Amino acid sequence: MIINIIVFSLVGVGVLFALIRLIAGPTAFDRVVGLDTLNIIITATVVLLALVLKNELYLDIAIVYAVLSFLETILFARFLEGRR
Amino acid sequence: MIITSYILMIIGAIFLALGGFGVFRMPDVYNRIQAGTKATTLGAFALILGVGFAEPSWFLKIALIIVFIAITNPVGSSTLARAAYKSGVSATLLQKQKEGEDK
Numbered sequence: 001m002i003i004n005i006i007v008f009s010l011v012g013v014g015v016l017f018a019l020i021r022l023i024a025g026p027t028a029f030d031r032v033v034g035l036d037t038l039n040i041i042i043t044a045t046v047v048l049l050a051l052v053l054k055n056e057l058y059l060d061i062a063i064v065y066a067v068l069s070f071l072e073t074i075l076f077a078r079f080l081e082g083r084r
Numbered sequence: 085m086i087i088t089s090y091i092l093m094i095i096g097a098i099f100l101a102l103g104g105f106g107v108f109r110m111p112d113v114y115n116r117i118q119a120g121t122k123a124t125t126l127g128a129f130a131l132i133l134g135v136g137f138a139e140p141s142w143f144l145k146i147a148l149i150i151v152f153i154a155i156t157n158p159v160g161s162s163t164l165a166r167a168a169y170k171s172g173v174s175a176t177l178l179q180k181q182k183e184g185e186d187k
Contacts, residue, residue, distance in 0.1 A: 014104030
């Protein structure tokens, strides 16, 4: 169980720094980069949560979250590119 | 088997933390894209593979998630970098070179 605490606290450090970049980014692209990083970290964390809670349903949630986060990144990039 | 999964999970968590720290610390949009994408891709690979080693009956869905991240993550980051370049976000290294030429 000590391994879960170590892994979750390391992931929490990454989430914290990506959130700081998401809130305080100078341009809109910095915010989208922070959001992209945050999405990958959250996908990995949901898979880890499936192991900790012994429930296979979280893997389906992780698959759907990965699809939606990819669509979100592409949409934001297209929108910011077209806006000039 | 369980020791392998623990080692992989700790490696993955370290790389995820380093990816978040790189996104926070780098000076430029392109540097942030590079640091965030590469480090977090490796970290997510290792962490998810560690979960797959701990529960071998889940390996099909785990492999599906890994393949999906391996395909979509570079595509998303390169689309983002192309959008940033086309809308005129300048890189700090290019700015320094231009300032050097002006002087």
